[in-house]
Amino acid sequence: MTLHFTNARLIDPETGTDTPGDLFVRDGVIVDGPGEGPVETVDCAGHCLAPGIVDIGVKISEPGERHKESFRSAGRAAAAGGITTMVTRPDTEPAIDTPEVLEFVMRRANADSAVRVLPMAALTKGRMGREMTEIGFLTDAGAVAFTDCDRVVEDTKVFSRCLTYARSLGALVIAHPQDPGLSRGAAVTSGKFASLRGLPAVSPMAERMALDRDMALIEMTGARYHADQITSARALPALERAKRNGLDVTAGVGIHHLTLNEFDVGDYRTFFKIKPPLRSEDDRIAMIEALADGRIDILCSMHTPQDEESKRLPFEEAASGAVGLQTLLPAAMRLVHAGHIDLPTLWRALSLNPARRLGLPQGRLSAGAPGDLVLFDPDAPFVLDRFTLLSKSKNTPFDGQRMEGRVIGTWVGGTQVHGD
Amino acid sequence: MTFRHRHLLGIEPLHPVEITTILDLADRYVDLNRGARKHGDALAGLTQVNMFFENSTRTQASFELAGKRLGADVMNMSMQASSIKKGETLIDTAMTLNAMHPDLLVVRHPHSGAVNLLAEKVNCAVLNAGDGRHEHPTQALLDALTIRRAKGRLHRLSIAICGDIAHSRVARSNILLLGKMENRIRLVGPPTLMPAGVADWGVEVFDDMRAGLEGVDVVMMLRLQKERMDGGFIPSEREYYHRYGLDAEKLSCARPDAIVMHPGPMNRGVEIDGTLADDINRSVIQEQVEMGVAVRMAAMDLLARNRAAPPAREVMA
Numbered sequence: 001m002t003l004h005f006t007n008a009r010l011i012d013p014e015t016g017t018d019t020p021g022d023l024f025v026r027d028g029v030i031v032d033g034p035g036e037g038p039v040e041t042v043d044c045a046g047h048c049l050a051p052g053i054v055d056i057g058v059k060i061s062e063p064g065e066r067h068k069e070s071f072r073s074a075g076r077a078a079a080a081g082g083i084t085t086m087v088t089r090p091d092t093e094p095a096i097d098t099p100e101v102l103e104f105v106m107r108r109a110n111a112d113s114a115v116r117v118l119p120m121a122a123l124t125k126g127r128m129g130r131e132m133t134e135i136g137f138l139t140d141a142g143a144v145a146f147t148d149c150d151r152v153v154e155d156t157k158v159f160s161r162c163l164t165y166a167r168s169l170g171a172l173v174i175a176h177p178q179d180p181g182l183s184r185g186a187a188v189t190s191g192k193f194a195s196l197r198g199l200p201a202v203s204p205m206a207e208r209m210a211l212d213r214d215m216a217l218i219e220m221t222g223a224r225y226h227a228d229q230i231t232s233a234r235a236l237p238a239l240e241r242a243k244r245n246g247l248d249v250t251a252g253v254g255i256h257h258l259t260l261n262e263f264d265v266g267d268y269r270t271f272f273k274i275k276p277p278l279r280s281e282d283d284r285i286a287m288i289e290a291l292a293d294g295r296i297d298i299l300c301s302m303h304t305p306q307d308e309e310s311k312r313l314p315f316e317e318a319a320s321g322a323v324g325l326q327t328l329l330p331a332a333m334r335l336v337h338a339g340h341i342d343l344p345t346l347w348r349a350l351s352l353n354p355a356r357r358l359g360l361p362q363g364r365l366s367a368g369a370p371g372d373l374v375l376f377d378p379d380a381p382f383v384l385d386r387f388t389l390l391s392k393s394k395n396t397p398f399d400g401q402r403m404e405g406r407v408i409g410t411w412v413g414g415t416q417v418h419g420d
Numbered sequence: 421m422t423f424r425h426r427h428l429l430g431i432e433p434l435h436p437v438e439i440t441t442i443l444d445l446a447d448r449y450v451d452l453n454r455g456a457r458k459h460g461d462a463l464a465g466l467t468q469v470n471m472f473f474e475n476s477t478r479t480q481a482s483f484e485l486a487g488k489r490l491g492a493d494v495m496n497m498s499m500q501a502s503s504i505k506k507g508e509t510l511i512d513t514a515m516t517l518n519a520m521h522p523d524l525l526v527v528r529h530p531h532s533g534a535v536n537l538l539a540e541k542v543n544c545a546v547l548n549a550g551d552g553r554h555e556h557p558t559q560a561l562l563d564a565l566t567i568r569r570a571k572g573r574l575h576r577l578s579i580a581i582c583g584d585i586a587h588s589r590v591a592r593s594n595i596l597l598l599g600k601m602e603n604r605i606r607l608v609g610p611p612t613l614m615p616a617g618v619a620d621w622g623v624e625v626f627d628d629m630r631a632g633l634e635g636v637d638v639v640m641m642l643r644l645q646k647e648r649m650d651g652g653f654i655p656s657e658r659e660y661y662h663r664y665g666l667d668a669e670k671l672s673c674a675r676p677d678a679i680v681m682h683p684g685p686m687n688r689g690v691e692i693d694g695t696l697a698d699d700i701n702r703s704v705i706q707e708q709v710e711m712g713v714a715v716r717m718a719a720m721d722l723l724a725r726n727r728a729a730p731p732a733r734e735v736m737a
Contacts, residue, residue: 191620192616192620193617194616195586195592195615195616195617195618196621197532197533197554198554198555198589198592199532201616203616267536268536268537309509312509312511312537313509313510313511314529314531314532314534314537314552315531316532
């Protein structure tokens with residue numbers, strides 16, 4: 001059977017175009033025409049049809065903390081948020097650091113998730129930064145990248161060995177650039193606001209220092225490297241220099257760092273405690289510009305579910321992170337509506353670039369690409385009520401805020417997973 | 421009466437008129453405290469609970485005495501020995517206590533913002549007795565009262581706050597209060613003990629003590645908070661004393677009638693010379709303690725008058 005999307009506004013990040021048109025999906029793959037056999041028509045009513053979002057860095061709390069998020073709840077939330085591929089983090093309890101745990105995760109994901117799940121594995125055993133994991137076996141078992149998530153491999157010798165070994169397998173290493181010494185114990189970004197609130201703080205310089213170190217190690221080892229989140233203007237020159245010198249380096253940013261700033265913490269609101277901490281307004285603007293001009297490659301939700309108990313604590317003691325699967329698209333629409341970025345460019349960062357970085361065929365609307373699609377109305381307004389979110393955890397910083405952008409339908413491999 | 425708050429969580433939300441209201445009332449309580457019969461009835465029939473999640477002798481004693489002198493039933497809870505150790509969260513502790521219907525809750529906590537969090541969950545009036553490095557409002561108020569009584573005014577004074585600014589909630593509350601009352605504030609201390617972004621606070625910053633004390637009316641020393649430091653803010657106590665400890669020689673840079681203050685407890689020979697601290701012509705450290713009781717009586721009295729409280733909103737942090 002062929003799916004025929006009519007009357008669509010096609011957002012194609014590959015060609016950078018935003019044009020009215022039709023799209024055909026047959027046997028789960030985008031094709032040029034309807035071909036033979038029955039055709040089911042989907043009237044898009046002039047709304048946007050774009051490749052599904054590929055979200056790198058989704059935390060699903062299986063194994064270990066299924067009360068915070070499961071593959072089922074995350075899959076439903078992702079589908080409702082237009083995300084068709086979740087690239088999941090290994091910072092679970094226990095960490096995903098052996099092929100056996102990875103296999104468990106894959107089995108759970110296949111059984112329960114409405115959208116595609118590609119797991120990442122830990123770079124070092126137990127994410128302890130001492131010994132590398134079985135990168136070869138884990139790659140064979142399906143790990144698409146290796147990361148210790150928010151833990152930095154402090155020992156440069158260990159990290160350089162991991163990178164060297166990963167390079168021999170062509171494995172992608174994802175790191176969290178944050179100088180461990182400067183950032184220890186920090187809850188917010190240093191500055192006037194942090195000092196007045198009396199909270200332990202870290203200078204954004206910690207990010208640049210760690211990125212500088214990592215770039216030197218990449219120059220030394222030639223590994224494939226992705227910085228999970230670059231959030232401060234000072235880190236950008238190191239990134240640009242590395243790219244100019246031909247290193248295989250990319251960088252991402254989380255949506256919260258593009259839509260919120262340090263002052264949003266306000267009166268110790270722990271839903272705004274994320275890692276790295278929210279930055280200054282100058283940094284926020286600089287990161288939006290870097291995303292728009294391609295210096296930052298990938299935009300992600302950094303979905304981190306936390307239950308009420310871990311957030312209802314004094315700010316310093318509260319857990320970090322925010323859920324983002326369902327708010328990524330409407331929050332990103334703020335950037336579009338503010339005139340910072342156009343839709344095809346935004347989708348390059350949400351879909352095409354992350355797919356390319358992981359060697360996936362997703363992120364395109366051309367024939368042969370998977371039928372992973374999102375149909376959305378970029379202008380539909382709503383007020384977010386966190387208790388309507390499908391994630392098990394409701395820790396969103398956007399609660400009660402006015403947002404625009406509603407997902408009408410989501411398809412994975414030509415099968416509708418969200419919408420009527 | 422111009423004081424419209426349910427809680428006293430910090431100096432930040434206070435209007436200068438409200439600060440004056442507290443100080444004026446405190447002045448009256450100073451007289452009461454100096455009289456033979458030290459008893460009022462402003463808090464009669466009310467229950468005051470002191471919850472100290474951090475060690476304190478003087479602040480807790482001061483609050484206790486203030487409550488008792490105004491007729492409140494006072495209960496002290498040392499939270500270090502209580503259910504917190506058994507894993508109960510701050511919110512649960514607050515809810516449990518709330519169910520016992522206290523009227524005034526005095527809280528000290530080692531984490532910044534913890535008292536604000538607690539205040540959202542209870543029906544009674546909450547007084548912040550110091551939260552982390554955030555605020556210590558009654559200390560700033562008692563310092564203000566001491567200055568006003570010694571100098572005859574609380575505006576257009578030049579005030580140096582010296583020492584460990586970074587770890588000090590006393591400094592933050594004092595900077596806010598003295599700034600609101602339109603004084604010139606100088607911060608003096610080694611750069612490692614200055615908070616980040618201090619240049620945007622509307623204060624002058626000095627790392628040379630003599631230059632910082634030049635011509636000031638008030639010298640406010642801070643305690644070196646050894647318990648909040650994890651290593652290496654200063655090379656040694658003796659070098660710190662040499663460069664930033666207040667002695668007669670450094671004090672000679674200030675105005676001849678400048679007063680010396682310290683929130684206590686003092687580290688003699690670290691941030692202040694012992695003889696100077698005891699010099700009744702310059703040091704008002706004992707007056708500060710006296711003013712502390714009066715200011716706390718005034719603050720609790722005003723909050724109790726505002727106690728036609730609506731039920732606490734259930735607010736997520």
